[in-house]
Amino acid sequence: MTAASFSAVDPSTGHQFSEFPATSPAEVAEYVEDARRALAEEQDWRTPLVRAGALLRMARGVEEQAEKLAEFETRDTGKPLSQAKADVQATIRYLEYYAGSIERLEGRQIPLGPDALDYTVREPWGVCAQIIPWNYPLQVAARCAAPALAAGNAVVLKPSELASITPLRLAQIAYEAGVPQGMFHVATGDGSTGDALVRHPGVDHVTFVGSAATGAKVAEACARRLVPIELELGGKSPNLVFEDADLDKAIPAIVNGLLQNAGQSCSAGSRLLVEKTRFEEVTARVGAAFKAVKIAPGVEDPDLGPLISERQLERATSMLEHARAGGARVLGGETNDLFMNPALVTRVKLDMEIFHEEVFGPVLVAVPFEDERHAVQVANATAYGLVAGVWTRDLARAHRVASGVRAGQVFVNGFGVGGGVELPFGGMGRSGYGRGKGIDALLAYSQTKNVWVALNG
Ligand code: NAD
Numbered sequence: 001m002t003a004a005s006f007s008a009v010d011p012s013t014g015h016q017f018s019e020f021p022a023t024s025p026a027e028v029a030e031y032v033e034d035a036r037r038a039l040a041e042e043q044d045w046r047t048p049l050v051r052a053g054a055l056l057r058m059a060r061g062v063e064e065q066a067e068k069l070a071e072f073e074t075r076d077t078g079k080p081l082s083q084a085k086a087d088v089q090a091t092i093r094y095l096e097y098y099a100g101s102i103e104r105l106e107g108r109q110i111p112l113g114p115d116a117l118d119y120t121v122r123e124p125w126g127v128c129a130q131i132i133p134w135n136y137p138l139q140v141a142a143r144c145a146a147p148a149l150a151a152g153n154a155v156v157l158k159p160s161e162l163a164s165i166t167p168l169r170l171a172q173i174a175y176e177a178g179v180p181q182g183m184f185h186v187a188t189g190d191g192s193t194g195d196a197l198v199r200h201p202g203v204d205h206v207t208f209v210g211s212a213a214t215g216a217k218v219a220e221a222c223a224r225r226l227v228p229i230e231l232e233l234g235g236k237s238p239n240l241v242f243e244d245a246d247l248d249k250a251i252p253a254i255v256n257g258l259l260q261n262a263g264q265s266c267s268a269g270s271r272l273l274v275e276k277t278r279f280e281e282v283t284a285r286v287g288a289a290f291k292a293v294k295i296a297p298g299v300e301d302p303d304l305g306p307l308i309s310e311r312q313l314e315r316a317t318s319m320l321e322h323a324r325a326g327g328a329r330v331l332g333g334e335t336n337d338l339f340m341n342p343a344l345v346t347r348v349k350l351d352m353e354i355f356h357e358e359v360f361g362p363v364l365v366a367v368p369f370e371d372e373r374h375a376v377q378v379a380n381a382t383a384y385g386l387v388a389g390v391w392t393r394d395l396a397r398a399h400r401v402a403s404g405v406r407a408g409q410v411f412v413n414g415f416g417v418g419g420g421v422e423l424p425f426g427g428m429g430r431s432g433y434g435r436g437k438g439i440d441a442l443l444a445y446s447q448t449k450n451v452w453v454a455l456n457g
Helices: 026-039 048-062 066-077 081-104 136-148 165-176 191-199 213-225 247-263 277-292 310-325 372-379 394-406 438-444
Strands: 005-010 014-023 116-124 125-133 154-156 182-186 206-209 229-232 238-241 271-275 331-332 342-346 363-368 388-390 409-412 446-454
Touching: 005 066, 014 165, 026 125, 026 154, 026 182, 026 191, 048 066, 048 081, 048 136, 048 165, 066 081, 066 136, 066 165, 081 136, 081 438, 116 331, 125 136, 125 191, 136 154, 136 165, 136 182, 136 206, 136 438, 154 191, 165 182, 191 206, 191 213, 206 213, 213 229, 238 247, 238 372, 247 277, 247 363, 247 388, 271 277, 271 372, 277 331, 277 363, 310 331, 310 342, 310 363, 363 372, 372 394, 394 409, 438 446
Parallel strands: 125 154, 125 206, 154 182, 206 229, 238 271, 238 388, 271 363, 342 363, 388 409
Antiparallel strands: 005 014, 116 446, 331 342
């Protein structure tokens, strides 16, 4: 049975601070039908400049409410306040970026000689269903909705039952900014709401951001109706540190690359692979940095807030327990309510779950490698392929490794959790398929139509 409403709970305190309704399957159907109606009726919305204007006004609306949105995000997810503020800034950037780039989504003219004119246009899919997780609710809502709306689609977005407050506010801001009624709905609820949405015959395109297990189910439902899907799933992303790396730059980036949002980021750098000559030094420095981390409720803006839920904490602690039982050495990882000290796991074998499975908590596994070839081999020894960081002063090696690692996004001498708004982002292997962000997202939310015209009378 579906709950009639959900509580918004602050994981730092366990207190409920708000609630929101569970959208019933009948209401999901109403949203999808309303979206179809809006697409059919809103003629002005077909003009890119009109959509760009609405997205820019949305950006200003988010800016005006920035402080409140960041506070809600922190309370809902537990993340440190400065990280929630950065999420709000990223949200503004998505809206501005897609407002600015939609006019450049152009077609091509294909030369066929004097007897015919041939050209292509990019057309929207129609109604886009977007299902997103709880870790970056506002930012990921904007990342999905902004390019879809820019490309001329209508959106029905389903945030996670664990974090729906800021996506709901984003929809409100959209209407205040002049996005036509019906063009952007938010359906709140759990997996059953997501399932009803994905299976609705009025949905033309699906984006799923979440775990690989749920992604596979959603993809199966889409396959039955032959509906295209973008899958942005989890990761087990490595940082590869070579002997010649600048450790003063690498260590803070590696620590932050794991601890941002308490390790609950799809692109968290959760594997540390170090050339064996510097393994002890690097792990000692990372271990010391972990010990110095300030842990507190998100509103106090610490380095590390709580995990989102009991379930998430239990997953992290049981994976650590498993690793210990298998012979790994675990430093840290102690818990207090939903707070968890960062854990550094060494003496790890490549077939251990902790090495190849996503924990989604502040847990870093460290493994030494012999040489460049071995480094790439170890990096690719998981089914995931989302992000990788390469740390070396040898430019040629950096490019070789970037080419060899299986990842949708590679950073050289840096590591960007979530990357930039402009950079195509998505996975290989178990991390999914399709690309979000950047111009790639505009391509993903539109399809090519080819038009051939006879010119010979
Ligand atoms: P999840 O897969 O449990 O849930 C994701 C969403 O799917 C939620 O909104 C949930 O209610 C919905 N859902 C659940 N069952 C469904 C069903 N049968 N049909 C339709 N929808 C359903 O993931 P989560 O725990 O919310 O998030 C954590 C996961 O998300 C991690 O694996 C993380 O790596 C991934 N993630 C990926 C990215 C990316 O861009 N690659 C970004 C953020 C998070």
